[in-house]
Amino acid sequence: MPNQSFISKSHYRLYDAIVPLFRLVYVVLMLLVMVYRDELRPHPGSLGFFALYLGYATALLVFKKVRAYLVLRHPFLIGSFETVLLTIGVGYTGGSHGPFHLIYLLVIAFFAIVHNLKASLLMGGLCALCYAGMVLVLGEGLTYHVVIELIFLFSFAIFIGSINQRISQYTMKMAIYDQLTSLYNxxxxxxxxxxxxxxxxxxxxxxxxxxxxxxxxxxxxxxxxxxxxxxxxxxxxxxxxxxxxxxxxxxxxxxxxxxxxxxxxxxxxxxxxxxxxxxxxxxxxxxxxxxxxxxxxxxxxxxxxxxxxxxxxxxxxxxxxxxxxxxxxxx
Missing domain, CATH: 3.30.70.270 (Reverse transcriptase/Diguanylate cyclase domain)
Known part of the structure; x- marks a missing residue:
C-alpha cells in the first residue's frame, strides 16, 4: 500500500489555508463576548487567559514551519492542547448556554481533514470529555440537553471521520493509480x-x-x-x-x-x-x-x-x- 502521507499532506494544505486565521478570529470573538458578558469589567484571570490564547493563535498564524511540524508530527499534542484552551474559552463565554459551545464540531471537522477515522474518533471523545468536564465545573450539571449534545459530538466525529476516510481513499486512487490498467501512474x-x-x-x-x-x-x-x-x-x-x-x-x-x-x-x-x-x-x-x-x-x-x-x-x-x-x- 502506498504511504498515506501523500494524501495527508495534500489535505493539510486545505487545513492550512483555513484554520490558522480562523483560530485567531474566534479567539478575538470569544474575548469580545466575554468582555460584553462581564459588562466591560472582566476578571484579571480571564483577561490573562485570553492574552495567552491570542499569543498562541498569533504565533501559529505567523510561524508556518512550527504550525506544520505540530499538526503533521504531533497532531494529538496540539489537538489536546487546543481542545483544553477552547474548553476554558467556552467556559468564560457562557458554557453550554453560550454562543461557542458547539465550536467543538469545527475542531473535530478540521482534525478529520488531515488525519484518519481513528484520529477523528479520539478527538471526538476528547471534545466530549472536555465539554462534560466544563459543564460539571461550572455547576450546570449533565442535563438532558447536555447529554444529547455529548452524543451528537461523538456521532459527528464518526460521521465526518467516515466521510473523510472515503474521500481519502478515492483521492488516493485518483492521484496515484492509472484508471485504465489499475497500475500506478x-x-x-x-x-x-x-x-x-x-x-x-x-x-x-x-x-x-x-x-x-x-x-x-x-x-x-x-x-x-x-x-x-x-x-x-x-x-x-x-x-x-x-x-x-x-x-x-x-x-x-x-x-x-x-x-x-x-x-x-x-x-x-x-x-x-x-x-x-x-x-x-x-x-x-x-x-x-x-x-x-x-x-x-x-x-x-x-x-x-x-x-x-x-x-x-x-x-x-x-x-x-x-x-x-x-x-x-x-x-
Missing amino acids: RQYFYGELQNKLAFAEKNQRNLSLIVLDVNDFKQMNDRHGHLQGDRILVQVGAVIRGQARAGDIAARYGGDEFVILMPNTDKAKASQLCSQLQALIRESSAGVTVSAGFATYPNDGVAPDSLFHAADMVMYREKQAKGQMACPPTD
Missing part, C-alpha cells in the same frame, strides 16, 4: 524511483528498473480501433501486475509504455523477470509482443533520469528488431 512511479534510489544508495543495495513498450501499438489502434487498444493495455497491465513481487512498483508510464521498479534486485534477476514478462504477455494477449529493457543501480546509473534512460535505450534498441529479441543477457 507516472507521477507516483517517479516519486518512488527517487525514494527507492535514495534508500539503495544509503544501504548499498541493488535496484533494477524494467521498461516495456507494446510493439506496433499505433498500427493496432488504427486497424482495430481504440477500444481494442485499451483492451490490449488492460491485458498487458494485468500480466505485469500479476508478476510484480511484493515491494515492486509496477506502473503505466504513459501511452503503451510500462515500467517496473524492483528494489533489492540484481542484473541476473532483472534479466530473468524481463524475459518471463515478455513470454507471458505474448501467451496471454493473443500474440501481442512487447519490447523490453532493464537497467540496474549502480552499474547503469545512479540518478533517476540516468537509470531510466539506460533502461529506455535498451528497450528502443530491441524495438528496432521488431520485438523479436529477448532481454539482453547479463554481463
